[in-house]
Amino acid sequence: MNTIAMKFPGRRQHKHYFPVENKTPLTNKVNSEPKLARSYIVGIDQILVDIEAKVDDEFLTEFSLKRGMSQVITDEVTHRLYQRLKDEQLINYEFAGGTIGNTMHNYSVLADDRSVLLGVMSKNMQVGDYAYRFVSNTSSRVDLNYLQPVDGPIGRCFTLIDDTGERTFAINAGLINKLKPESIDESLISNAAALVISSYLMRTEEGDTMTQATLKAVECANKAGVPVVLTLGTKFLIEKEPEFWRKFVKDHVNILAMNEDEAQAITGITDPLKAADACLDWVDLVICTAGPEGLFMAGYVDEQHKRATEYPLLSGAIADFNRYEYSRPMLLKDCVNPVRIYTHTAPYMGGPDNIKNTNGAGDAALAAVLHDLSANVYHKMNVDDSSKHLQPAMTYSSLSQISKYANRVSFEILMQHSPRLSRGLPEREDSLEQAYWAL
Ligand SMILES: Nc1ncnc2c1ncn2[C@@H]1O[C@H](COP(=O)(O)OP(=O)(O)OP(=O)(O)O)[C@@H](O)[C@H]1O
Numbered sequence: 001m002n003t004i005a006m007k008f009p010g011r012r013q014h015k016h017y018f019p020v021e022n023k024t025p026l027t028n029k030v031n032s033e034p035k036l037a038r039s040y041i042v043g044i045d046q047i048l049v050d051i052e053a054k055v056d057d058e059f060l061t062e063f064s065l066k067r068g069m070s071q072v073i074t075d076e077v078t079h080r081l082y083q084r085l086k087d088e089q090l091i092n093y094e095f096a097g098g099t100i101g102n103t104m105h106n107y108s109v110l111a112d113d114r115s116v117l118l119g120v121m122s123k124n125m126q127v128g129d130y131a132y133r134f135v136s137n138t139s140s141r142v143d144l145n146y147l148q149p150v151d152g153p154i155g156r157c158f159t160l161i162d163d164t165g166e167r168t169f170a171i172n173a174g175l176i177n178k179l180k181p182e183s184i185d186e187s188l189i190s191n192a193a194a195l196v197i198s199s200y201l202m203r204t205e206e207g208d209t210m211t212q213a214t215l216k217a218v219e220c221a222n223k224a225g226v227p228v229v230l231t232l233g234t235k236f237l238i239e240k241e242p243e244f245w246r247k248f249v250k251d252h253v254n255i256l257a258m259n260e261d262e263a264q265a266i267t268g269i270t271d272p273l274k275a276a277d278a279c280l281d282w283v284d285l286v287i288c289t290a291g292p293e294g295l296f297m298a299g300y301v302d303e304q305h306k307r308a309t310e311y312p313l314l315s316g317a318i319a320d321f322n323r324y325e326y327s328r329p330m331l332l333k334d335c336v337n338p339v340r341i342y343t344h345t346a347p348y349m350g351g352p353d354n355i356k357n358t359n360g361a362g363d364a365a366l367a368a369v370l371h372d373l374s375a376n377v378y379h380k381m382n383v384d385d386s387s388k389h390l391q392p393a394m395t396y397s398s399l400s401q402i403s404k405y406a407n408r409v410s411f412e413i414l415m416q417h418s419p420r421l422s423r424g425l426p427e428r429e430d431s432l433e434q435a436y437w438a439l
């Protein structure tokens, strides 16, 4: 089948995509030093290495770990747990992790462009230790220059996979929560295309400064009109304080990413489409992954910019919900007559025959959405007079297109062990219908 590649304006691909640099008629060469402005995104994380191991239910019980949850464990439990995993040779791999660390890495791989990761890093690093491993397993496109040095270890996240494929996280925190508000560079945040955070950043102890650092970054982004993107991390954190999270999301967040369990925890609604719709009362754009059911997205468009889909209309909890999925989503404040838009994408090719591990599939979907969002900022910075920007949209592509891209990236993660991509998507895929990639 004849296919065309998904092309975004980015440093590597822009010249195929839109001619912002024309050849000089005299030399017939493209100016060798194009002075294009660049967009980037910033993420904050608890800097962690994942230690993945296959375990059974008894193992979880022995260490009093709650299945499916991300929980913090003491140094003493860590020591015993690590020893058991080593003695029984249960460890599959040790690799850089962290929900936002993974998202920044995947964004940089997909966009072939810069993201900035904020957090802490051991100031004394030895070849082979966890800090070293984190740095060496992170894309060179992720800017680590703003990490705050600390005198001690980064964190470890035991990623324990049981027979059903469910993952339980046990976190040994090290100094991950010692990021200080002073380490947040305000101009770095206020010039970014987006600020990306997770609910885990609020899980701190007395004396930790991570939460204050995060709140400072969020306030700075809010003030500068930089979209704040929150991923909900794990439902148990949300269930503990749903009222706090609803208020935080309403007051500070523009884009909310979650899976269906987290969506239920924050809205009380089981149906992922209805839950996504409920979240539109608080935010501008919603990404809700739903495992084997695929991906739902919801957003806003102004009446004058809405575009009707060419796909068959779908009905679920909301009738004909995908009617305007061809629209490019907008901030609610930029809509004179806001219309709610929704889309759904079923797992790419029905999902892989053999799912290695679903860990990080949701983070990867978010990385794809961020790629589209920053592509829009990049294009606007360089070709502001393009007719494309007559509509003050948040993203480069339509809701439908972004959702397909995100779902495609999730598929890639399901086929591998690590939550981090090792390469971008293929430019051409014969198995893809043209409509899947066409703009
Ligand atoms: N069993 C499955 N079959 C087919 N596709 C799946 C399956 N599980 C996940 N997916 C795909 O991966 C995407 C994300 O999955 P999921 O909802 O499990 O993310 P998540 O729970 O947020 O993951 P994480 O928190 O580990 O990043 C889904 O939207 C879907 O496209």
Ligand SMILES: O=c1[nH]cnc2c1ncn2[C@@H]1O[C@H](CO)[C@@H](O)[C@H]1O
Binding pocket: 045, 046, 048, 049, 050, 070, 096, 097, 098, 099, 100, 102, 157, 169, 171, 200, 359, 360, 363, 419
């Ligand atoms: O408490 C936490 N803080 C930051 N990241 C976490 C925490 N618990 C789990 N993950 C991260 O979530 C990723 C998959 O989505 C894993 O790679 C793991 O490192």
